Amino acid sequence: MPRLSAKSATLLVLAALVVVSPLFFPSGYYYRVGALIFVNGLAVTGIVILTGYAGQISLGHAGFAGIGGYACALAPVHLGLPPALAAVLGVLISGALAYLVGRPILRLKGYYLAVATLGFGILVSMVLNNERQLTGGPDGIIVPDLGLRGLLKDWGLNISNGEFWYFFCGIALLIGAWIALNLRQSPTGRALRALHGSEIAAQTVGIDVARLKLQAFVISAVYASVAGSLLALQNKFITPDVAGFMHSIEMVTMAVLGGAGSVLGAILGAGVLTLLPQVLTVFAEFEQLVLGLVMMLMMIFLREGLLPSLLRKLRGRDE
Amino acid sequence: MKKTLATTVPAALIALGLASVASAEIKIGASVSATGPAAFLGDPEAKTLEMLVEEINAKGGINGEKIELVLYDDGGDPNKARTFATRLIENDEVQAIIGGSTTGTSMSILSVAEDAEIPFISLAGAIDIVQPVKPYTFKTPHTDRMACQKIFEDMQKRGIETIGMISGTDGFGASMQAQCKDVAGEYGIKIAADETYDPKDADMTAQLTKIRNTEGVQAVLNPGFGQGPAIVTRNYRQLGIELPLYQSHGVASDGFIELAGKDAVEGVRLPGTALLVADLLAEDDPQKPVVMAYKTAYEERHNEPVSTFGGYAHDGFALLVDALTRAGSAEPEAIRDALEATSALVGTTGVYTMSAEDHLGLDLSAFRMLEVKGGTWSLVE
Numbered sequence: 001m002p003r004l005s006a007k008s009a010t011l012l013v014l015a016a017l018v019v020v021s022p023l024f025f026p027s028g029y030y031y032r033v034g035a036l037i038f039v040n041g042l043a044v045t046g047i048v049i050l051t052g053y054a055g056q057i058s059l060g061h062a063g064f065a066g067i068g069g070y071a072c073a074l075a076p077v078h079l080g081l082p083p084a085l086a087a088v089l090g091v092l093i094s095g096a097l098a099y100l101v102g103r104p105i106l107r108l109k110g111y112y113l114a115v116a117t118l119g120f121g122i123l124v125s126m127v128l129n130n131e132r133q134l135t136g137g138p139d140g141i142i143v144p145d146l147g148l149r150g151l152l153k154d155w156g157l158n159i160s161n162g163e164f165w166y167f168f169c170g171i172a173l174l175i176g177a178w179i180a181l182n183l184r185q186s187p188t189g190r191a192l193r194a195l196h197g198s199e200i201a202a203q204t205v206g207i208d209v210a211r212l213k214l215q216a217f218v219i220s221a222v223y224a225s226v227a228g229s230l231l232a233l234q235n236k237f238i239t240p241d242v243a244g245f246m247h248s249i250e251m252v253t254m255a256v257l258g259g260a261g262s263v264l265g266a267i268l269g270a271g272v273l274t275l276l277p278q279v280l281t282v283f284a285e286f287e288q289l290v291l292g293l294v295m296m297l298m299m300i301f302l303r304e305g306l307l308p309s310l311l312r313k314l315r316g317r318d319e
Numbered sequence: 320m321k322k323t324l325a326t327t328v329p330a331a332l333i334a335l336g337l338a339s340v341a342s343a344e345i346k347i348g349a350s351v352s353a354t355g356p357a358a359f360l361g362d363p364e365a366k367t368l369e370m371l372v373e374e375i376n377a378k379g380g381i382n383g384e385k386i387e388l389v390l391y392d393d394g395g396d397p398n399k400a401r402t403f404a405t406r407l408i409e410n411d412e413v414q415a416i417i418g419g420s421t422t423g424t425s426m427s428i429l430s431v432a433e434d435a436e437i438p439f440i441s442l443a444g445a446i447d448i449v450q451p452v453k454p455y456t457f458k459t460p461h462t463d464r465m466a467c468q469k470i471f472e473d474m475q476k477r478g479i480e481t482i483g484m485i486s487g488t489d490g491f492g493a494s495m496q497a498q499c500k501d502v503a504g505e506y507g508i509k510i511a512a513d514e515t516y517d518p519k520d521a522d523m524t525a526q527l528t529k530i531r532n533t534e535g536v537q538a539v540l541n542p543g544f545g546q547g548p549a550i551v552t553r554n555y556r557q558l559g560i561e562l563p564l565y566q567s568h569g570v571a572s573d574g575f576i577e578l579a580g581k582d583a584v585e586g587v588r589l590p591g592t593a594l595l596v597a598d599l600l601a602e603d604d605p606q607k608p609v610v611m612a613y614k615t616a617y618e619e620r621h622n623e624p625v626s627t628f629g630g631y632a633h634d635g636f637a638l639l640v641d642a643l644t645r646a647g648s649a650e651p652e653a654i655r656d657a658l659e660a661t662s663a664l665v666g667t668t669g670v671y672t673m674s675a676e677d678h679l680g681l682d683l684s685a686f687r688m689l690e691v692k693g694g695t696w697s698l699v700e
Contacts, residue, residue, distance in 0.1 A: 028409035032402055130488060132497070138490030139422040139445055140397060161434065162405070231398065236430050239397045239423040278402070281391055288354060 007181040010264045014177055018170035022163075031162035037274045038169035039230050041267035042176045044254045046223025049180055051252070052260040053189060054216035055196035056106070057114045060121025061251050064094040064221040065228030066128055066243025070135060072232045073143040083146050087229035091222050098221035099214065106213040109199060113217070121248050128240035140239030143232045165234045172230060173267070176223060180263050183219070192216055224251070257298055259305025268307050344384040345414060345649045347372070347639065348407030350391045350400050350428060351442070351632070352420040357395035360420040363629030364442055365390060366621055367613075368417065371636045374616070381643045389413055393424055400424035404431040414649045417635045419443050420628070422490070429456045438642075438655045440635040442628070445494065449678040455651075457658055457678045459634040459668060461592075461685050463491075463542075466568045467499035469590040469686040470540060471506035473699065477563070479537045483512035483530035485523065485551055487543035491569050492518070495542035511536050518547050524554045531560055538562050544569040549578035556583040563588065568686070571595050571627055581694035588699065590686040594630045594667045596696050609637075609665050627668070634666030 004012070021034060043065060050056050071090030075081040081089060097120075105116045128135045135141060149164045159167075183189045195202035195209050203209050232238040241247065250273065258269020276294060280287045302309035349368050352361030372388040380386060389411045393400040400419060407413045408431060415438040419425030422445040429448065432439035433455050441448050441458040448458050474482065482503075486496035496515070503510055512533040514526035530539055539562055541551045548570045555564055564587050566575070571591035576584050593606040597614045600607045613633050617625045641664050642657035643649065661673040661680060669685025688699040 026410075029402075029406045030410075032405040032409075036398075036402065132493055137493055139447075139494065140426060142426070162409070235398060235401050235427060237397060237401075237423075237426050241396055241398070241423070277399070278406070284392075285353075287392065 007185065010181060010262075011174065011178055013264065014174055014267070018167070018174065022166070028160060028162045031160075031166040033275065033278060035162070035165040035169045035234060037267075037271045038166075038173040039227050039234070040251075040254060040270035040274050042169070042173045042230070043224050043227035043251050044258070044266040044270045045173070045176045045180050045263055046220035046227075047251055047255040048260060048263050048266045049183060049192075049223070050216050050220035051255055052262070052266065053184060053192040053196060054213055056213055056217065057111070057252065058117040058217070058220070059114050059245075059248050059252070060117035060119070060124075061220070061224045062243050062245070062247035063117075063121035063124035064098065064224035065231070065247065066124050066240065067094045067097070068225030068228030069143075069232035069238045069242045070128060070141075071225075072229045073141045073238050074134065076144045083144050083233055084148075087226065087233070090225045090229050094221045094225035095218050098218045102214045102217040106217060107210045113213075117248075118245075121243065121245060125240055125243040125245070128243055135240070138240060140237055143236050143238055145236065146233045169230055169234070172226065176226070177263050177267070184263075188212065188215065253295070257295065257306060259308040261305070262307055265305050265307030269305065272306065345381060345386045345643065346389060346411060347386055348389045348391075348404075348411060348413035348416045348418075350393045350403040350407065350416070350418040350424070352395035352424060353392040355394035355396070357421045357424075359626075360442070360628045361392070361395070363617075363626045364418075364420060364632035365392070367617065367629040367632040368636060370616065370620055371633065375640060381640055382647060384649070393418075393420075395421055395424065397421075397423040397427040401427040401431055404428040408432070408435045408437050413437070414651055415439070415639055415654050417442070417632065417639065419448075422448065422494075425458070429453065432456065436655075437651050438639075438658055440638060440658075442631040442635055444491075446498075452676060452678050455655055457638065457673065457680075459638065459666065459671075459679075460631045461568075461668060461681050462498070462679070463495040463567075464498040464502055465681070465683055465686060466495065466590050467502050467542075468506070469683055469688060470499075470565050470567075470588075471503060471508050472683070473588065473688050474508060474538060474565075475506055477538075479563070480507060481509045481511050481535040482538045482540055483514070483533055483536040484510055484540045484542070485514045485516065485526050485530060486541070487518050487545075487547045488515050489518045489544055489547075491544040491567075492542050492547070495567055495569070499540065499542060516543075516547060516551075518543070518545055520547070521550065522554065523547075523551050524558060527551070527554050527558055527560065531558065536562065538565060540565045540567075542567045542569070546578060549575060552579040552587060553583045565589060568592070568627070571689070573624060576691060576694060576696075584691045585694070586691065588688060588690045591689045591696070592627050592630060592668050592685065593687060594625060594627055596687060596689060596698055599696070599698050605665050605670065606667070610667050613667055630667035634668050634671070637666050638664060638671060 068090035072083050072086045075086035075089050076083050101120050105112050129138050191207045191212055199209050254269040254273045255266045259265025280290050283290050351364045353365040372386050376385050391403040393403050417440045419428045419441045422443045425441040425443040425448050429439055433453055439456050444460050446462045486492045512530040516523050541548050548566050566587055566589040568590050593610050597610045614625045642654050646653040646657035659673050661671050664671045669681040671680040673680040689696045690699050
């Protein structure tokens with residue numbers, strides 16, 4: 001039997017999930033949850049490149065999501081850009097900032113990136129909170145409509161807002177996953193994984209460690225920025241929460257919980273952590289408690305992350 | 320024995336199922352911030368809604384129909400609030416929504432509610448929620464602007480023309496600061512000094528000294544929330560400033576007096592709701608019975624002092640019950656029309672009269688000017 005490559009298999013599973021799941025949706029609310037899972041999944045795919053491939057940790061990725069989100073809110077009003085181009089502008093700014101922050105830091109070994117990004121994330125969040133004239137402050141700001149759904153309607157394809165964002169974010173996630181999986185098998189991806197194993201060994205075989213780490217950081221910042229833009233455009237409203245420290249932690253947690261080394265695992269982690277708070281509402285005031293407990297148990301018993309641990313268990317049974 | 324059990328259990332289940340379908344015909348959704356940084360708002364709101372729904376169902380419901388409350392905790396996160404609003408409308412199929420403890424969560428919920436044409440009563444402060452008027456969105460709390468107006472009105476009466484302001488940089492403080500500066504001109508008040516502090520600061524003497532040394536300042540206004548205003552008040556006394564000090568409705572609670580200390584807080588004035596001074600209200604005050612009933616019930620049940628924020632939820636629910644009773648139907652469209660036609664409904668925050676142009680329906684009389692005398696609140700006549 002011809003074996004599918006891991007890349008095609010992952011993409012097929014994802015595409016099937018995106019297309020088949022709506023058949024089982026009892027109401028429009030599930031499209032909303034699905035769209036959120038895809039947006040978080042996209043941001044977490046960026047974390048896979050940075051943390052899973054290159055072994056670097058960022059504690060300020062929400063800052064890039066904030067830049068992407070607020071670009072969509074501010075650029076159409078102040079620069080007259082259409083929202084889609086505003087998202088591109090957000091990507092450019094995020095990428096440039098990641099480059100500026102990462103360039104000096106990533107020459108160093110150790111936890112410097114975590115500390116620097118922590119500061120960066122808090123800085124972005126402070127600017128968004130305090131520059132009231134521009135950003136609307138802690139109360140947030142309205143984001144203009146993307147306008148694509150209206151276009152589709154003109155072409156005779158009339159779908160609800162929830163359905164539109166479900167499929168739009170689903171496609172974005174597929175593209176993001178495809179790029180991340182291609183990167184993994186490219187020479188750059190192999191070099192990244194090599195430096196993850198040992199920076200000294202990687203250097204010895206001629207890998208430019210600092211440059212590669214910087215590349216991974218910039219790429220993952222772009223992922224976060226796009227995810228922030230998608231969230232803002234979908235919600236048509238954004239507050240500085242999107243750039244908050246808790247959101248950064250949430251992204252890293254999703255990646256680690258699902259399995260930071262694999263794209264599918266990280267997306268699974270995003271799915272679980274997005275769904276859990278919705279499912280756990282039945283526990284009312286004990287919700288947070290149960291959520292914490294579930295996460296602890298997962299980390300204790302599925303130490304490598306949800307997907308890798310489960311796969312290992314399955315394989316173990318086969319052999 | 321086995322056989323009886325096998326037949327009774329399903330029968331009982333069917334009966335239960337039928338019963339719950341038959342008795343819960345009006346479904347009201349709520350998404351409040353019962354946990355997280357805005358829990359001081361959402362927690363009393365959630366408790367109030369649960370209590371009121373129980374009360375009304377014990378009395379037989381509205382027009383004979385029981386109310387079912389679907390309550391979610393959005394943790395103050397606008398993204399979650401939007402998801403819960405979608406869930407309430409699409410999945411739980413509620414006829415109306417109360418909630419949105421913060422401006423951010425309210426703005427998220429309202430765009431979902433407007434799209435789905437479901438009436439929504441917001442519990443957040445910002446005027447943007449109902450201005451411009453959106454067909455399905457209403458709100459109960461008075462706005463920051465009204466608090467500024469009430470304070471300036473009182474200053475006018477005392478002949479104060481030039482003031483200094485010291486504001487917190489948090490959402491509440493910054494919003495009120497902007498509104499006060501905007502409206503001061505209408506009352507002929509000049510803001511000669513405009514200082515700010517971070518809500519986490521532990522000392523504001525530098526800013527206050529600057530205000531004291533500003534020529535012509537006759538009074539000081541402190542829009543802020545949490546412990547900031549308490550520190551401002553203490554520093555104010557430590558510096559021996561004799562000018563009148565005005566605080567905002569953000570600290571209208573007994574907690575503020577305790578935090579700032581009884582001596583420091585003496586003579587401080589602020590705009591508050593009738594709820595805070597329920598016992599002091601005149602017997603013929605139209606709000607007295609409503610406020611006392613809510614205060615007694617809440618404090619008995621939860622064993623904690625009633626708060627202005629719970630009062631917002633009380634009024635939101637009262638508006639909805641009133642609208643449902645008058646509409647005689649639980650169709651969202653009918654509820655909306657009835658809400659807009661609300662007339663002279665007495666709540667804890669004020670007396671509501673809505674119209675097609677006004678989805679808040681409160682005027683300045685909703686605020687009472689309060690002064691701390693002898694370590695407790697008193698009404699300024």
